[in-house]
């Protein structure tokens with residue numbers, strides 16, 4: 001069974017008291033006996049506190065994947081390493097020396113990612129995509145349907161979803177995370193949401209840097225396939 005719990009986001013989507021929002025993204029993925037953390041948010045204490053409130057034990061994490069070298073995705077890593085120094089940390093080759101040095105100074109184990117590869121059975125990375133800010137996204141194979149999780153989607157959410165579909169040979173069922181559409185004209189956002197649907201994407205859970213206006217457009221275009229993203233959100237498949 002797959003269970004994805006959002007630990008860090010610009011929004012809180014849970015009535016559980018004490019959860020905090022913050023600019024950034026992180027989600028905790030349990031897939032059968034595999035446990036993966038995707039991104040760490042901006043602030044370690046917020047990550048640790050939200051995890052505790054959600055009864056998530058970060059010591060169970062076997063693998064951490066960092067989408068890209070921006071502080072709102074990597075800033076919580078120091079806090080994470082204080083509770084779990086043994087997880088294997090996958091980051092892109094394009095990362096600068098700061099995060100790598102920090103991992104090494106905490107005795108953490110680093111793996112550099114270039115192109116698409118498997119992290120654990122059924123969980124893959126797209127590898128670093130994009131011409132500007134290079135970024136990796138996670139791809140989960142759930143009974144030959146794909147779940148794509150993006151940090152900021154700097155390479156473009158349509159391009160990332162298309163890459164996943166071509167590289168892994170199945171339709172993308174769900175896209176979630178930051179889609180980086182803030183401030184984009186509504187018409188352009190609408191065509192992006194519609195293009196994802198045309199690719200076969202059935203569900204979308206945009207959050208983080210997607211922007212309120214763009215999230216509203218996705219809600220309209222995806223209808224029953226739309227889900228609100230945010231801290232405390234749990235997706236089970």
Ligand SMILES: [Fe+2]
Nearest residue numbers: 072151152209
């Ligand atoms: Fe971001």
Ligand SMILES: [Fe+2]
Nearest residue numbers: 068070152154
């Ligand atoms: Fe970013």
